[in-house]
Amino acid sequence: MIVELTKAPGAPLNPITASRAYIHRDSNLLLLLVCLAQFMVILDVSIVNVALPAIRDGLGFSTAGLQWVINAYTITFAGFLLLGGRASDLLGRRRVFIAGTALFTAASLVCALAGSPAVLLVSRAIQGFGGAVISAASLAIITTSFEEGASRNRALGVWGALGGLGATSGVLLGGVLTQGLGWPAIFLINVPIGIAVVAFGGRIIPEGRSELGHRHFDLTGALLVTTGMVALVYGIVRTDVLGWGSPGVLVPLAAGVALLAGFGLVEGRLAAAPLMPLRVFRLRPLRSANAVILLLYSAIFAMWFFVSLYMQQDLHHDAIETGLAFLPMTLAVAGAATLAPKLIPKIGARVVLTAGMISATAGLALLTGVNPGGTYLAQVLPGGVLSAFGLGLALVPATIVAVRGVPAAESGLASGLLNTSRLVGGAIGLAVLTTIATSHAHARIADGASPVLAQTDGYQLAFAVGAVLCFLGAVAAAVLLRPAREDEAAGELAEARG
Structure with missing residues (x-):
């Protein structure tokens, strides 16, 4: 819940604690607004994939140029996450969040109306910049608006669940909107969401600007x-x-x-x-949680890619069928992210995070059974659901651990860092595992295997490497997040606060 504060008449309101000075009845609406914006941003990472053929035909993209519909967004999104998070600390979280949402919404509208490849690519790059600002500021708003403990854990559970839903529902929504209304609809869906967030955000979201004692910008x-x-x-x-x-x-x-x-x-x-006080890295939980998230997303991000390819190229499902096949995985992410905040007070964030990473490991290990003659129910569903459940179960405690104890003045920085670990981990994992799968497939063809068998053998190896990455994340969570001695934890916190 959000706590109401009182102050003496005429006393200046502390911008750091002001984020909790809003009445209780607004807490759910605040959470809804920031989570809707986060859902919109994460959705745009995956929803475009299904629409790429239609975009190519509609705007005349070359095969080489089409990849930049995704890359233009990814590059600016990753590039500005840390700056966006720190800007929310320095300039005010509400101001930065609403500005980012307005920019993202306007860019989405231009994307939908684009009549040439150049206009679409520039708009996608602007979308990525707005998305980076939204993603970092939304997490910072939650961590500074909700008290540490059950209230914040619940809020982070909702934030994680909607983020997971955005990542996994993009395939389904992309297929339905593209086939039903045309490719511009995948961008137009952001416009009413963005307008609603901007319209209500000014009254509901607290400003929460950090008080740093200086006006210098690095x-x-x-x-x-x-x-x-x-x-x-x-x-x-x-x-x-x-x-x-x-x-x-x-x-x-x-x-x-x-x-x-x-x-x-x-x-x-x-x-x-x-801009980024390096003392914040003295917090062992923050370092450890970011390392685990990097490993988790390096495996899971690539998993969505390979499962989608396997469903469409090997099992011959169309875009909508593939999207529907992802629905159980979407529900698994949401269910686990809802369950995690309830488990953490009972068994601790470290145990829940480790269990989530083990679940993801087991799911990816099951997916190594994909083959040309497989089926969705036998080869995809068990491993996909178990991996997705692990993602939802791990994301919430990792987020809680990463922001726990971080000074309020650096909450945006910590949020930007965590989101950077997610996105960069996903980008590196997808690039490396795709290279591994492709190289192995070529080697199998050279050995005389059929192209279809060689392709699924490449998937198998990629899933196996992903399982190893998640297992390493489980070990890291279990070892690095062991409870510190009271004097050691107090020393780390004092150093982080300068």
């Missing part, structure tokens, strides 16, 4: 982290056509690493008022 740090993340993700997404050894991949990857290293130097030694 422009150098902002440029370094943004260009570094853009270059890094650009290099990763180009592996789908260029290969890991190509200069077109290696140069941006090297540039991204160098820029991020420069960012670390500036923040740690040079900046008078750093």
